[in-house]
Amino acid sequence: MAEEQTENNNAKKKKAIRIVGAIVVVGLVAGSFYSSYRKTHISTDDAFIEGNIHTIASKVSGTVKEIHVTDNQPVKKGDLLIEIDPRDYGVKLREASSVVGAEMAKLEEAETRIAAARANLELQRANLKLAELEKTRSENLFQKEVIPRDRYDRAMTAYEVAVAQVKTAEEQLRSAESQKLTQAATIRQKQATAALADLNYGYTRIYAPADGYVTKKSVQTGNQIQPGQPLMAVVALDDIWVTANFKETQMEHIRPGQAVKLKVDSYPGAVFTGKVDSIMAGTGVTFSLFPSENATGNYVKVVQRIPVKIVLDEGADKDHVLRIGMSVEPTVIAK
Numbered sequence: 001m002a003e004e005q006t007e008n009n010n011a012k013k014k015k016a017i018r019i020v021g022a023i024v025v026v027g028l029v030a031g032s033f034y035s036s037y038r039k040t041h042i043s044t045d046d047a048f049i050e051g052n053i054h055t056i057a058s059k060v061s062g063t064v065k066e067i068h069v070t071d072n073q074p075v076k077k078g079d080l081l082i083e084i085d086p087r088d089y090g091v092k093l094r095e096a097s098s099v100v101g102a103e104m105a106k107l108e109e110a111e112t113r114i115a116a117a118r119a120n121l122e123l124q125r126a127n128l129k130l131a132e133l134e135k136t137r138s139e140n141l142f143q144k145e146v147i148p149r150d151r152y153d154r155a156m157t158a159y160e161v162a163v164a165q166v167k168t169a170e171e172q173l174r175s176a177e178s179q180k181l182t183q184a185a186t187i188r189q190k191q192a193t194a195a196l197a198d199l200n201y202g203y204t205r206i207y208a209p210a211d212g213y214v215t216k217k218s219v220q221t222g223n224q225i226q227p228g229q230p231l232m233a234v235v236a237l238d239d240i241w242v243t244a245n246f247k248e249t250q251m252e253h254i255r256p257g258q259a260v261k262l263k264v265d266s267y268p269g270a271v272f273t274g275k276v277d278s279i280m281a282g283t284g285v286t287f288s289l290f291p292s293e294n295a296t297g298n299y300v301k302v303v304q305r306i307p308v309k310i311v312l313d314e315g316a317d318k319d320h321v322l323r324i325g326m327s328v329e330p331t332v333i334a335k
Contacts, residue, residue: 056232084203218232242262
């Protein structure tokens, strides 16, 4: 009986040892697996969604005539957002265009004067050639005493008059050409004024700079606005990314191009995919408004975090459920 009890106790001990051994083995395997998993699956909960936010502001002052969108409305690039009363700018544009037209007419007059001056110069040069021939002929005849002195003097005078008339015609042509250049410069100035008036007139209609969603609308119909005043914003949800702040001790195996799985607090059952795009060239605190100063006697070592930019895979958020500022838990697959 005692021997049988001893055998039962020994069997129980062996069974317990086997169970403990199995537990130890399972623990070691699980620990090894977890350690390997931690090395190849690097995660952080210090991550947020970021994106491009286009602030909508007017380039001209005026009264808001009409607003074509509401808060959180989806818009496409080029959609009309706001209209400013264009009447004042329309008047300025018409005035500027009218001035350009008047100056163009003056330019045509200057070109007509140039054409007339050139024709007159050609005529005077032709007259000069005739006067020069008559002068040479009269000199020869006078030396041979064929013609009287008064006829010779008249030929000399006619020649001198012709020379003077050519000089006058040349001066008139230069003056006409100078006037044309001045007028052309005036026209360029007036055209620039008209172009600016046209731009300002066009600025009375404000369009969406990108696809996205309207947010932070702070303007109402009838408001008087000024250039540069923020009126609303357009958030481009087609171009969002995740900025994940990993501990510097986690950065050893993180490389651009690695796959990333993303979990968002707002959608606990969904997993989004992406990849590591780039790693910031410094810690987050280095580029903060007030970076820490370590050159003191009270320095305490703190594990720094390095921002990593993660871009979503194409189509990962086709329904645009992700919003800028959401908390994200990315896991980098470092294989």
